[in-house]
Amino acid sequence: MTQTFKFGFIGLVLFYVYSPIFVLMVNSVNGSRYGNKWQGFTFKWYEKLFENDALMQAAWHSLVVGITSATAATVIGTLAAVALQRYRFYGKGAVSSLVFVSMLTPDIVMAIALLILFVTLGIELGYISLLIAHITFCLPFVIISVFSRLKGLDMSVTEAARDLGANEWQVFSKIILPMILPAVASGWLLSFTLSIDDVIVSAFVTGPGYEILPLKVYSMVRVGVSPEVNAISTLLFVGSVVLIVISQLLLRYKRK
């Protein structure tokens, strides 16, 4: 294999990966409704988007679910990672395998499992059910992100702190937390993007009273072409990319 061929192949795959997104972005500022011909630059789809109250409300709901579920998942996940790394306890192996299983379980299986649970417990499908579901599928990602950071740290500092009389909470809040903060923040951002982008689980566990953005977009694109979708997709894409870049930078960030 020659060098040109290798770069060519890598370039081709990257082109394949980016071209649909590029088409969406171009069409979001394209005057043509059906987006097959270029008919001049326009912002009218963005204007229409911001005038679409139902869509804006769905976006607001998504934001609320995203922020609350990412925060809860980060708190629970960080504590879980610390517990898995620091403590021995009964059922530790079972907890690790549950984390592993919940990451590998296909979304659709998790979705119906939670739906059955909610219906059995009589939890109304809406904000609360969405929140629980989103926390559940974000949790393993936070745990793994924080856990791998913990593994790379020198834990003798915590033993020193214990010897000097710090209790577990002080060790956690004054020593461990500052050291793992980049991974915690990265886990939050990751959870937030996962939550904002989820279609499969949300489709099952939300009710008609609480519409969120991906499902609203889904119902719009099912009935046909709507250029506002290009605009909202472009915004979603740019937003996700910004968050992911920040989260990756945080993971690489090393304390001096």
Add this chain to the structure above:
Amino acid sequence: MNMQINQFRFWAIGLATSWLALFVLVPSLMVLVTSFLTRDPDFLIRFEFSLDGWRSVFDPSFISLLWDSLSMALITACICLAIAYPFVMCLMSLPSKWRPIILFLLIVPFWTNSLVRIYAIQYLLGKKGLINDAMLGIGLIDKPLDLLYTPFAVIFGLSYILLPFMILPIYSAMEKLDLRLLDAAKDLGANAAQRLWRITLPLTLPGIVAGSLMVILPAMGMFFVADLLGGSKHALLGNVIKNQFIQTRDWPFGAALSVLMIILLSFMLWLYYRATKLSNRQGGINDSDF
């Protein structure tokens, strides 16, 4: 003070454990139980043992649909593998400072909304879409092809969405490959094809199996891909499950289908363990070898 020590420990362990037990373990068991219950028109399910759900799974008309979905998922995995494996090999031969950057560029789009990206593929594959336009333009075809709403479109969309799930495990398997083995084989006269077939492939087999696992299972569940690209004719297992839960309201059948997916997951995990064992035996260097 002792109280406080235990309190932190208690919450750290208790919170996650109870969350996972309540929202992962219990619901999974409930799916299993539901698949053996009786369907009820008014209350969805009745607590009465029945095999109706499982009988529907083994209904011949459904088996053919299941087969269609499975074969689409398998073809998707093959396409992903065909792109991912050479891609990773090209990547590995680049200077190591380039690798994370290219890998990152590849991963970025996949953290964005998959629904939106499938919608974009509708643009590409449509009658007046870019692919038809391009092929008409260079005179490859006379009239636009029906690309959308075919199994081809569904497979195209699935392999597009799931490609990174094949690339990442293969990449991490390839990273662990001991390059000295390849040098030794070269010195002993093995040509490039022999080195690939006898060394690289067997040693990266766990990566291939892990990648396939992460492609095949979601490929059977992504109902929105079949909805948007396949029309109503080319349904995936995910569409059937969704219908049972949201429209037809046959919960035992839908639950049985989910159990089926979990069985498939366990089978592939078992394959993964076998592959890891195999690659260790076939000359991979382990700590235990010393």
